[in-house]
Amino acid sequence: MSRVLERYMKIIVCIFILFILPICTFGHPGSVLLPEGCGSCHVGHGLSNEPMLDKVEEQFCYQCHGSHEQQSEMKSKGKLSPAARLDDIEREFSKPYRHPVEESGGHSPTEQLPMVSGARVSHVECVDCHNPHQRIKQGINRIDEVSGFTLSGQYVKKAEHEYEVCLKCHVDLLGGPDSEKDISKQFSVSMRSMHPVTRPAVGVLSPSTMLTGDVGNQMNCSDCHRSGEAGGPSGPHGSSYEYLLSGNYNTDINADESPLAYQFCYSCHDRNSLLDNESFPLHKEHIVGDPIKGIPGTSCYTCHASHGSKDNSFLIKFNREAVSGSGLTNQITYQSYGRNRGLCYLTCHGQSHDPARY
Numbered sequence: 001m002s003r004v005l006e007r008y009m010k011i012i013v014c015i016f017i018l019f020i021l022p023i024c025t026f027g028h029p030g031s032v033l034l035p036e037g038c039g040s041c042h043v044g045h046g047l048s049n050e051p052m053l054d055k056v057e058e059q060f061c062y063q064c065h066g067s068h069e070q071q072s073e074m075k076s077k078g079k080l081s082p083a084a085r086l087d088d089i090e091r092e093f094s095k096p097y098r099h100p101v102e103e104s105g106g107h108s109p110t111e112q113l114p115m116v117s118g119a120r121v122s123h124v125e126c127v128d129c130h131n132p133h134q135r136i137k138q139g140i141n142r143i144d145e146v147s148g149f150t151l152s153g154q155y156v157k158k159a160e161h162e163y164e165v166c167l168k169c170h171v172d173l174l175g176g177p178d179s180e181k182d183i184s185k186q187f188s189v190s191m192r193s194m195h196p197v198t199r200p201a202v203g204v205l206s207p208s209t210m211l212t213g214d215v216g217n218q219m220n221c222s223d224c225h226r227s228g229e230a231g232g233p234s235g236p237h238g239s240s241y242e243y244l245l246s247g248n249y250n251t252d253i254n255a256d257e258s259p260l261a262y263q264f265c266y267s268c269h270d271r272n273s274l275l276d277n278e279s280f281p282l283h284k285e286h287i288v289g290d291p292i293k294g295i296p297g298t299s300c301y302t303c304h305a306s307h308g309s310k311d312n313s314f315l316i317k318f319n320r321e322a323v324s325g326s327g328l329t330n331q332i333t334y335q336s337y338g339r340n341r342g343l344c345y346l347t348c349h350g351q352s353h354d355p356a357r358y
Contacts, residue, residue, distance in 0.1 A: 028132055028134075033080060033081040035078055035079070036078065036079060040079040041053065057101070061089070061126050062089070063079075065090065066088060066090035066091075067088055067090060067091070068088070071086060087232075087233035089233055091238075095238035096240060097238065097240070097244050098239070098244070099124050099244075100123075101124055128169070145158055146158070146165055147165075148161075148166075148167060149167040149168055149171070149184075151163075151184055151188065162220045162221055162222060163183075163187070163198055163220070167184055170182075170183040170184075171183065183307065186305075186307035186308045190310065191308035191310055192310060192311055193308065193312065193313045194307060194308030195219055195224075195315070196217065196218050197219050200217060206269065208273035209270075210269065222235050222236050223246075224245060224246055225239075225244040225245065226246050227239055227246070228241045228245065228248075245264050247263035247266075248261065248262075248264060249264035249301070251319075252299055253298055254298060255297060255299040256297060257288045261299075262300055265300050279314075286303070296349065298348075298349070299319075302323070303318060311334075312336065314336075316334045318332055318334070323347060323348045324346065326346050326347055326354040327352030327354055329345060332346045335355075340358070343357055344356045
């Protein structure tokens, strides 16, 4: 193609983007808030290695999804509707726990995560999770035109579930079967119990479960991993709490029970129900402790996994930093004998259970 023809083609593309597409149906989510359609984002000449954008990566997105001052500037330029009231996502990325969009390398439109070589994922960018050209239908909870991986490791161009988008990065291809980094293993079909993220809730639910605790319901990763502020933006952008959790979760072995200590767990599991031992006859003794016996309380994390348990019901998975093998048989085992009945073989809070019955 000659340079002259190439120049004319670029001019035609620019005219199409700036003047023709704005009168057509536009695909960016919330397109009614973009008075210039495609021209609200794309300019005739952009930065090097950018798709006709005047800023790099997340800095471009922050113009509308950033501070009030940035949004006001875009409104003054006629790029953003005066009616727009958008969350400040840039602020979320300033929190101590966040997806590192600002620290990582660039995104390539031809890449396919995860790194099949097993190397560490080199980056995460806004467009790894969001497709800026796809309209999200109102009132329908779905992920459109964003790639992902199924639980079995199959690449899909259009993810049907939020967790499939997460599995683009949160896998450990070189790790063992119990790798804590590989979320797909923690939610695999072989799990004895799990939070209902990759499949609907089944069986008997804990009496403490609130709101969305009906059999057949399903959760999203972002129900737990999201802004730690009430009324904050949805999605796992940033949080003041470790692991991008929606609330405080004290995992210390000898944690003192309080509404704040297990704020994260208590957002779905009723605190009064747990302390009234409706799920397990010794819940209060384990969480609060027993001053008469001289036993301190311990964290929910001492006995329960957050994602899934390969061997036990009720997400029971003992924290090996908190417990050790039982005195006689050196086991760390839980055996369920039905609702509110079971055996524990382990040594905990200085006492050997060989077994402990309830």
